[in-house]
Amino acid sequence: MIRDRDIAASRVANVWNVHDGKVSHYTQPVATTATERKILIGGEWIETGDWLEVLSPYDGSLVGRVAKAGTAEARRAVDAAERAMAEPIPAHDRAAILDRTAHLVDERSEEIARTISAEAGKPMKAARIEAARAQSTFTMAAVEARKLAGDVVPMDASPAGAGKVALTLRLPVGVVGAISPFNFPFNLVAHKVAPALAAGCAVVLKPASQTPLSALLLAELEQEAGLPDGWLNVVVGPASEIGDVLVEDERVALITFTGSSGVGWKLRERAPRKRVNLELGNATPVIVAADADLDDVAARLAMHAFSFAGQSCISVQRIYVERSVYDAFLERFVPRVDALVVGDPANDATDVGPLISEADRDRVLEWIEEAKAKGGRIVAGGELDGDLLRPTVVADAPPDAKVSCEEVFGPLCTVVPYDSLDEAIGLANGTRYGLQAGIFTSDVKAALRAAHELEFGGVTVNEAPTFRADQMPYGGVKDSGNTREGPAYAVREMTEERLVVLQL
Numbered sequence: 184m185i186r187d188r189d190i191a192a193s194r195v196a197n198v199w200n201v202h203d204g205k206v207s208h209y210t211q212p213v214a215t216t217a218t219e220r221k222i223l224i225g226g227e228w229i230e231t232g233d234w235l236e237v238l239s240p241y242d243g244s245l246v247g248r249v250a251k252a253g254t255a256e257a258r259r260a261v262d263a264a265e266r267a268m269a270e271p272i273p274a275h276d277r278a279a280i281l282d283r284t285a286h287l288v289d290e291r292s293e294e295i296a297r298t299i300s301a302e303a304g305k306p307m308k309a310a311r312i313e314a315a316r317a318q319s320t321f322t323m324a325a326v327e328a329r330k331l332a333g334d335v336v337p338m339d340a341s342p343a344g345a346g347k348v349a350l351t352l353r354l355p356v357g358v359v360g361a362i363s364p365f366n367f368p369f370n371l372v373a374h375k376v377a378p379a380l381a382a383g384c385a386v387v388l389k390p391a392s393q394t395p396l397s398a399l400l401l402a403e404l405e406q407e408a409g410l411p412d413g414w415l416n417v418v419v420g421p422a423s424e425i426g427d428v429l430v431e432d433e434r435v436a437l438i439t440f441t442g443s444s445g446v447g448w449k450l451r452e453r454a455p456r457k458r459v460n461l462e463l464g465n466a467t468p469v470i471v472a473a474d475a476d477l478d479d480v481a482a483r484l485a486m487h488a489f490s491f492a493g494q495s496c497i498s499v500q501r502i503y504v505e506r507s508v509y510d511a512f513l514e515r516f517v518p519r520v521d522a523l524v525v526g527d528p529a530n531d532a533t534d535v536g537p538l539i540s541e542a543d544r545d546r547v548l549e550w551i552e553e554a555k556a557k558g559g560r561i562v563a564g565g566e567l568d569g570d571l572l573r574p575t576v577v578a579d580a581p582p583d584a585k586v587s588c589e590e591v592f593g594p595l596c597t598v599v600p601y602d603s604l605d606e607a608i609g610l611a612n613g614t615r616y617g618l619q620a621g622i623f624t625s626d627v628k629a630a631l632r633a634a635h636e637l638e639f640g641g642v643t644v645n646e647a648p649t650f651r652a653d654q655m656p657y658g659g660v661k662d663s664g665n666t667r668e669g670p671a672y673a674v675r676e677m678t679e680e681r682l683v684v685l686q687l
């Protein structure tokens with residue numbers, strides 16, 4: 184089993200020079216130790232001779248380095264997964280492994296949270312929640328492994344079926360290729376690996392290059408939980424090379440992808456004969472009616488628009504407020520946003536940390552300028568606090584500004600007044616995305632109308648649309664995706680239904 188190894192500060196420059204032939208922008212020796220990890224193929228932890236650096240999005244320090252894989256390692260990983268599936272694991276053993284993983288996630292939750300926080304720049308408050316959610320994901324997947332079953336078909340319901348009995352079996356679809364994003368580097372990996380194992384599928388996982396350490400830690404826990412060799416293979420490296428293998432190798436039956444819409448839909452186009460399940464972006468809207476409890480709404484939205492600096496696919500981005508309470512809402516909302524603590528993600532008090540890269544921070548700053556130029560009013564933030572972007576609220580955001588129609592994926596939300604529920608629903612539906620949306624109202628009829636007419640995979644009522652419990656069916660329509668995650672739903676996607684007909 185792999186063990187983390189401390190890299191002495193003096194070795195860090197050496198590592199860069201020897202393996203990457205480049206001098207990092209980071210000139211001081213790192214104050215803390217960094218983690219070194221190999222990749223996992225067929226149960227073996229492997230070095231490749233090349234390394235990928237993981238740098239802190241907060242201060243650029245070296246968080247760790249990971250053996251860098253390419254086409255050859257990705258192919259070996261598919262070989263290993265295919266070999267593993269030749270010896271199926273019975274459902275009760277799969278469930279027991281998933282239960283043990285859940286237990287280990289709980290036991291090592293602080294280490295998991297620290298790893299997430301260090302490599303993704305996620306504040307510890309949010310990183311601890313992610314670790315706890317991953318435990319829930321594995322627990323739910325263990326339940327699904329135990330109850331995975333087909334149906335009995337009512338054969339005598341038609342004259343053709345008389346005298347026959349039929350049933351369906353649920354069989355693993357084959358090797359699963361999983362591609363995960365940086366923003367939930369542990370729990371979104373769990374959402375792919377846990378249901379795949381519950382379904383009896385071996386996995387080749389390609390985590391985001393910015394955040395591979397959490398995925399490799401999860402793989403270590405799987406091994407410790409007793410997962411036999413080859414059932415989980417983790418390859419870290421260039422997306423195009425590893426992605427090409429997952430697309431082109433016919434033994435990979437299903438690709439489960441979470442990430443940006445552009446990359447996701449392209450993958451699906453390139454693999455027309457595979458199942459390609461996409462969990463993509465959103466520009467999350469929420470409607471606040473005049474009869475809502477404005478204090479409660481302001482508190483919930485201030486938290487859910489800025490947690491992890493808005494880098495959640497369902498971070499609240501567009502707030503539509505009934506005109507009669509527009510000013511009253513802003514009076515309650517803006518002070519709460521201003522009070523959020525911006526700073527080092529490692530500090531327990533921090534609410535809002537860095538964006539994943541300087542380039543993303545600068546992109547959001549440009550979008551703020553564009554919104555201002557088009558008539559938006561910056562009523563909170565809009566500027567840097569040191570290197571970090573302060574939580575930003577754009578009031579009266581024009582509908583054609585990028586902040587109103589594209590996914591910001593940063594610590595920013597817009598607030599816009601509306602006059603009728605029709606208008607609010609139209610505005611909320613007015614982007615290419617459709618993952619989750621929300622409405623705050625005490626009028627049941629309005630809530631039900633919104634639930635029917637908002638074109639999204641999920642609608643929350645009197646809760647921010649950022650809410651997710653891991654057993655929920657979660658996924659989008661339109662450009663936001665084509666599938667549902669949550670172990671019960673993902674397990675169905677990762678199995679084939681086979682019909683068995685018996686003549687009596």
Ligand code: NAP
Pocket residue numbers: 362363364365366367371389390391392393420421422423425426427441442443444446447450462463464465495496497590592618658663664
């Ligand atoms: P991304 O840039 O699309 O990357 C996601 C993953 O795809 C990474 O592992 C990336 O690898 C890989 N990738 C990139 N190009 C690829 C290619 N040509 N072939 C195969 N794989 C490729 O997204 P991100 O910036 O990490 O994540 C943010 C996005 O994810 C946002 O749009 C967000 O809304 C969405 N998201 C959606 C959900 C959901 O459940 N619906 C949840 C979380 C996030 P590298 O890292 O090596 O480039």
